[in-house]
Amino acid sequence: xxxxxxxxxxxxxxxxxxxxxVDHFLMDSQGLDFWYLFRK
Amino acid sequence: MGRVAGKKLFSIMALCAxxxxxxxxIAVSLPSLAMGADAPDAVKKDGEAKVEKGxxxxxxxxxxxxxxxxxxxxxxxxxxxxxxxxxxxxLWFANQQHLYYGSFVLAxxxxxxxxEFMGVVTKDKAMAKRYDQLAYDFIxxxxxxxxxxxxxxxxxxxxxxxxxxxxxGYLSGIFRPVxxxxxxxxxxxxxxxxxxxxxxxxxxxxxLKWIHLSMSVILNVIGTLxxxxxxxxxxxxxxxxxxxxxxxYLGNIWHVIxxxxxxxxxxxxxxxxxxxxxxxxxxxxxxxxxxxxxDEDRAHYDWMGYIAMALGVAFLIPxxxxxxxxxxxxxxxxxxxxxxxxGGLLAWLFIIQATMIGILFLSTNYYLWQALGRMxxxxxxxxxxxxxxxxxxxxxxxxxxxxxxxxxxxxxxxxGGQQHPVLGNYGVMSAKNGGINVIITTTIxxxxxxxxxxxxxxxxxxxxxxIFMGVFFGCxxxxxxxxxxxxxxxxxxxxxxxxxxxVATTLSCLFFMFALNTAMMKGAKQMGAIEWGxxxxxxQYALIMLxxxxxxxxxxxxxxxxxxxxxxxxxxIMRDNSPWAYTHTVGFAANMIxxxxxxxxxxxxxxxxxxxxxxxxAPVEAKAGVPGGAPQPAGGH
Numbered sequence: 001x002x003x004x005x006x007x008x009x010x011x012x013x014x015x016x017x018x019x020x021x022v023d024h025f026l027m028d029s030q031g032l033d034f035w036y037l038f039r040k
Numbered sequence: 041m042g043r044v045a046g047k048k049l050f051s052i053m054a055l056c057a058x059x060x061x062x063x064x065x066i067a068v069s070l071p072s073l074a075m076g077a078d079a080p081d082a083v084k085k086d087g088e089a090k091v092e093k094g095x096x097x098x099x100x101x102x103x104x105x106x107x108x109x110x111x112x113x114x115x116x117x118x119x120x121x122x123x124x125x126x127x128x129x130x131l132w133f134a135n136q137q138h139l140y141y142g143s144f145v146l147a148x149x150x151x152x153x154x155x156e157f158m159g160v161v162t163k164d165k166a167m168a169k170r171y172d173q174l175a176y177d178f179i180x181x182x183x184x185x186x187x188x189x190x191x192x193x194x195x196x197x198x199x200x201x202x203x204x205x206x207x208x209g210y211l212s213g214i215f216r217p218v219x220x221x222x223x224x225x226x227x228x229x230x231x232x233x234x235x236x237x238x239x240x241x242x243x244x245x246x247x248l249k250w251i252h253l254s255m256s257v258i259l260n261v262i263g264t265l266x267x268x269x270x271x272x273x274x275x276x277x278x279x280x281x282x283x284x285x286x287x288x289y290l291g292n293i294w295h296v297i298x299x300x301x302x303x304x305x306x307x308x309x310x311x312x313x314x315x316x317x318x319x320x321x322x323x324x325x326x327x328x329x330x331x332x333x334x335d336e337d338r339a340h341y342d343w344m345g346y347i348a349m350a351l352g353v354a355f356l357i358p359x360x361x362x363x364x365x366x367x368x369x370x371x372x373x374x375x376x377x378x379x380x381x382x383g384g385l386l387a388w389l390f391i392i393q394a395t396m397i398g399i400l401f402l403s404t405n406y407y408l409w410q411a412l413g414r415m416x417x418x419x420x421x422x423x424x425x426x427x428x429x430x431x432x433x434x435x436x437x438x439x440x441x442x443x444x445x446x447x448x449x450x451x452x453x454x455x456g457g458q459q460h461p462v463l464g465n466y467g468v469m470s471a472k473n474g475g476i477n478v479i480i481t482t483t484i485x486x487x488x489x490x491x492x493x494x495x496x497x498x499x500x501x502x503x504x505x506x507i508f509m510g511v512f513f514g515c516x517x518x519x520x521x522x523x524x525x526x527x528x529x530x531x532x533x534x535x536x537x538x539x540x541x542x543v544a545t546t547l548s549c550l551f552f553m554f555a556l557n558t559a560m561m562k563g564a565k566q567m568g569a570i571e572w573g574x575x576x577x578x579x580q581y582a583l584i585m586l587x588x589x590x591x592x593x594x595x596x597x598x599x600x601x602x603x604x605x606x607x608x609x610x611x612x613i614m615r616d617n618s619p620w621a622y623t624h625t626v627g628f629a630a631n632m633i634x635x636x637x638x639x640x641x642x643x644x645x646x647x648x649x650x651x652x653x654x655x656x657x658a659p660v661e662a663k664a665g666v667p668g669g670a671p672q673p674a675g676g677h
Binding site for chain 2: 003004007008010011012014015016018019022023026027029030032033034036037
């Protein structure tokens with residue numbers, strides 16, 4: 001059970017980081033700001 | 041030994057002949073291409089004063105005018121001779137049938153190449169033989185269809201010449217430097233196809249097999265180039281280039297071919313043809329499965345249907361993204377054209393298109409869930425299917441929601457406006473992008489489940505792998521939906537960019553999760569063999585549904601693409617002055633598309649029947665059934 005939680009947490013960190021990076025850099029490559037709403 | 045060497049020599053000569061045929065049009069075209077450059081010189085000889093320059097409508101470069109202006113047609117027997125029937129509808133029918141068959145015969149050899157290659161590289165000899173038989177079955181189907189494609193091409197040209205002589209004369213004048221290349225490519229395609237087909241048995245072993253495989257590569261290169269050339273005509277009609285504003289050719293054939301929409305059209309058509317070809321072959325296999333009398337035949341056609349469906353869907357998944365690119369380029373070329381397509385006159389056709397795309401993915405998923413039934417050990421996934429159905433339905437309903445609804449004044453008043461207060465929110469691209477990406481991601485998930493249906497991973501990190509895969513898919517869904525919702529809160533110029541990370545999220549699932557699953561299933565424990573042929577009859581109807589939906593959608597999209605020119609033969613260059621230069625009603629277009637689909641399927645059934653006659657006459661190899669094993673070929677060559 002302990003290892004399962006570790007695996008889930010590691011997976012969550014990797015996946016969330018990956019998808020945020022995808023969102024940020026692909027918007028940036030189009031000259032757009034992904035964080036537009038949060039900066040306003 | 042001498043005989044084998046002779047065979048090798050003959051094969052190499054045949055291959056060289058095909059390469060020669062491939063290069064022949066280029067060699068022949070050199071003087072023609074040069075002629076475009078020579079022509080102005082000839083004009084120059086008569087004096088500099090006669091040299092007239094024009095400005096390219098798209099590239100904005102200056103060039104010497106070498107062509108006549110686009111004819112200004114008038115409604116009459118000279119420009120628009122006619123029978124006692126709407127000429128446009130006749131042309132529509134001829135064009136659509138040629139396109140259906142053309143797409144089919146271009147796609148199937150690509151499948152053959154892939155399957156034959158799989159057969160050559162696989163180490164399992166029995167499996168290699170099955171792949172080889174399957175590739176042969178595929179090419180046999182396309183061979184009869186090939187003759188029909190050529191006949192329909194001839195009918196199309198005669199229809200153009202008879203009903204639209206002025207327009208056809210202008211178009212063939214513009215493309216004159218490459219018209220004969222197209223014809224020669226067609227000769228090269230035919231020659232290569234016949235050598236490839238009739239040389240199958242003679243070249244089935246060792247080095248000769250590689251030569252045979254190389255022939256399929258050449259065959260597909262020729263076929264693809266043919267399609268690119270044909271695409272340049274429709275690209276020119278939609279987004280002309282290489283001519284001045286009067287439509288006069290400026291001597292640069294590359295500009296005429298390489299129009300603003302040529303590349304997106306090429307990519308979209310390759311993917312579309314492949315998906316369509318896969319669908320038709322899958323339907324053929326389903327038809328044969330339903331008609332099979334023995335378990336062996338059922339096993340073979342079940343397997344054939346699965347392979348064709350998998351290949352077709354592999355190209356269906358990136359198809360919406362290619363379509364998105366095409367639409368983006370249409371908007372970039374002429375914003376008004378994009379608005380006409382997606383927000384104006386033709387917008388309702390896109391709702392029908394969305395419905396068809398949804399049906400395609402729902403049918404694919406349904407087939408895969410049914411296919412899980414022929415695997416021992418796949419029962420564990422059955423209880424989760426209802427959740428996938430729910431997710432798919434949600435994505436589908438959002439995807440097909442129209443922005444505005446056609447209503448009576450009373451209904452409009454009752455609803456308080458053109459948009460429904462709740463559902464109207466889903467009728468925007470932000471939501472629709474989310475909807476289709478959810479549908480595609482779910483299809484990828486169904487495929488992953490199918491791939492691991494009867495297997496249990498034995499790698500040491502399988503627990504982490506499974507958890508990571510689950511979390512990855514979960515986060516992908518969250519990201520797609522989050523981006524769809526986020527789009528409502530930011531300005532349109534920022535929102536439009538969100539589709540790129542949405543697509544990247546879906547493609548990440550496709551590539552990373554397929555790779556991860558393959559790594560996890562290496563050396564996996566099998567719970568039981570795949571019992572080919574032991575699949576529900578319903579699944580085969582799903583394959584037929586898939587193929588029919590492909591056919592209908594191809595007809596629809598062709599109509600949309602063509603209609604966006606409105607009253608122009610060549611957009612903004614040559615006006616259509618025939619009495620039929622108006623846009624048909626949605627109902628008429630739908631009926632016409634349905635008629636085309638029906639005609640195609642009736643005629644292709646005839647082709648299948650002709651193929652089956654050949655199969656009965658061929659000597660049938662002795663079949664050794666393997667209980668629970670992979671299928672045996674249904675018949676010899």
